[in-house]
Amino acid sequence: MPDKPIVEARGIHKHFGAHHVLKGVDLVLAERELAFVIGPSGSGKSTLLRCLNRLEDPSSGSVIVDGVDLLNPRTDINHARQRIGMVFQSFNLYPHMTALGNVTLALRKVAGRSRDDADALGHAALARVGLADRAGHTPGQLSGGQQQRVAIARAIALEPRVMLFDEPTSALDPELVGSVLGVMRDLRESGMAMVVVSHEMGFARNAADRVLFMDEGVIVEQGTPAEIFETPSHDRTRAFIGQIQRH
Amino acid sequence: MSNWDRFLDTFFNAKVMAKYLPDIAYGMLITVELAALVIVSGIVSGLALALLRSLGYRPVNLLIVFVVDLFRALPPLVIIVFIYFGLPAVDVSPSGFVSTWLSLTLVLMAFSEEIFWAGITSIARGQWEAARSTGLSYGQTLMNVVLPQALRLTIPPLTNRTIAITKGTALGTVVAVSEILGMASSAVSNSYNPSPLTLGAIAYLILFLPMVVFGRWLETRMAWKR
Numbered sequence: 231m232p233d234k235p236i237v238e239a240r241g242i243h244k245h246f247g248a249h250h251v252l253k254g255v256d257l258v259l260a261e262r263e264l265a266f267v268i269g270p271s272g273s274g275k276s277t278l279l280r281c282l283n284r285l286e287d288p289s290s291g292s293v294i295v296d297g298v299d300l301l302n303p304r305t306d307i308n309h310a311r312q313r314i315g316m317v318f319q320s321f322n323l324y325p326h327m328t329a330l331g332n333v334t335l336a337l338r339k340v341a342g343r344s345r346d347d348a349d350a351l352g353h354a355a356l357a358r359v360g361l362a363d364r365a366g367h368t369p370g371q372l373s374g375g376q377q378q379r380v381a382i383a384r385a386i387a388l389e390p391r392v393m394l395f396d397e398p399t400s401a402l403d404p405e406l407v408g409s410v411l412g413v414m415r416d417l418r419e420s421g422m423a424m425v426v427v428s429h430e431m432g433f434a435r436n437a438a439d440r441v442l443f444m445d446e447g448v449i450v451e452q453g454t455p456a457e458i459f460e461t462p463s464h465d466r467t468r469a470f471i472g473q474i475q476r477h
Numbered sequence: 478m479s480n481w482d483r484f485l486d487t488f489f490n491a492k493v494m495a496k497y498l499p500d501i502a503y504g505m506l507i508t509v510e511l512a513a514l515v516i517v518s519g520i521v522s523g524l525a526l527a528l529l530r531s532l533g534y535r536p537v538n539l540l541i542v543f544v545v546d547l548f549r550a551l552p553p554l555v556i557i558v559f560i561y562f563g564l565p566a567v568d569v570s571p572s573g574f575v576s577t578w579l580s581l582t583l584v585l586m587a588f589s590e591e592i593f594w595a596g597i598t599s600i601a602r603g604q605w606e607a608a609r610s611t612g613l614s615y616g617q618t619l620m621n622v623v624l625p626q627a628l629r630l631t632i633p634p635l636t637n638r639t640i641a642i643t644k645g646t647a648l649g650t651v652v653a654v655s656e657i658l659g660m661a662s663s664a665v666s667n668s669y670n671p672s673p674l675t676l677g678a679i680a681y682l683i684l685f686l687p688m689v690v691f692g693r694w695l696e697t698r699m700a701w702k703r
Contacts, residue, residue: 283610285606285609285610308609308612308613308614309612310612311609311610311611311612312611312612314610315610315611316606316607316610318603318606318607320601320603322601322603322604322606322607323607324604324607324608324622324626325626326625326626326629335608335611335613335621335622336608336611336612336613339613339617339621340611340612340613340617341612381607384607384611385610385611388611388612
């Protein structure tokens with residue numbers, strides 16, 4: 231571990247009714263680290279990600295992000311979430327606001343910035359994702375790739391300590407994937423700690439520090455991209471990697 | 478007297494119309510007052526109930542659903558009669574005007590609550606999650622993200638429902654409210670000529686046609702590109 235952990239999730243269990251989705255998962259993420267989570271659908275990887283900012287409440291376990299215990303009832307979760315950016319598969323931009331409005335809403339309402347301040351930060355965040363000229367466009371006027379980049383700008387404008395990506399390119403046409411991965415690569419190079427759930431194996435190979443393979447609610451194995459992709463030690467990992475690469 | 482003349486004399490008798498025009502105008506004033514009060518109190522209380530319901534307290538929600546279903550099922554006239562003739566039994570004697578206002582408010586509240594609730598629940602979960610993930614509180618998300626989208630969706634059904642219920646101000650005539658229909662009816666009795674009813678119909682058109690057009694305008698204006 232090069233630095234002190236920015237995310238420290240231990241013994242996470244999650245039940246949805248009788249369904250046991252996470253069965254004791256540990257995830258420790260160092261500062262500046264990019265952890266890439268792969269696994270078949272239903273393996274619990276999205277649920278794990280959503281436990282890291284408490285969009286889902288873990289049934290048991292502990293989640294500490296940037297030194298803040300998210301599961302402590304006295305923790306101001308809204309305050310803590312500013313430090314944890316999240317990007318969703320379906321973008322989830324606010325359709326009634328412009329790109330700039332999407333980016334500045336939390337800056338004004340949560341971070342307490344003045345409108346001028348928020349606008350300046352919002353323009354800077356949009357410039358970072360290459361959309362400086364789209365500030366006044368509504369989501370409906372943007373392509374999927376542009377919408378996802380606005381969603382990334384919305385998260386990074388709050389200067390998070392860690393970014394969670396939940397299948398950020400799965401809803402995109404193939405020719406639009408590259409622009410989103412490009413922004414994620416820039417973020418990575420700026421030293422942002424990231425947890426990425428995705429099927430973009432090429433991105434995993436050349437950007438991830440660590441790849442975790444999840445199946446049936448547990449982390450089956452983890453290692454460097456080379457270890458997981460070239461010499462997986464579990465049959466289930468091997469089968470999954472084989473399947474992904476055949477397609 | 479030809480049939481046509483008889484028709485004109487019956488429904489468009491200028492002398493009768495001129496005589497009762499001030500009465501109908503006064504009735505219009507009462508109708509406008511009543512309608513405005515009903516719209517404001519009905520929609521505000523309906524929205525308040527929908528917001529309360531969105532907090533998800535089960536016993537509260539059961540009560541809201543019961544009240545809403547009750548006032549959607551009862552004919553407004555029954556509610557008016559019940560309030561006007563029933564409440565005096567417990568030593569509360571609302572005027573006809575207040576009874577009508579209260580009744581239509583309850584009905585509009587019930588229908589608008591359902592419409593607002595449908596609007597709120599139609600907003601995708603992802604909108605809530607995206608907003609909450611940036612640190613917005615439940616209330617901030619509701620006010621800044623969910624309601625602005627939900628209200629746009631509710632405008633067409635809400636406009637239709639509001640117009641339908643506001644026209645129910647005419648029911649006030651059974652508890653002696655001197656609104657348009659009440660004034661027109663008594664004018665008909667006094668003049669032995671139905672022309673005041675024509676005046677009343679024109680008065681309703683003057684009041685409600687703009688509302689219909691306004692609703693349509695609002696609907697197109699509020700549309701946004703997805």
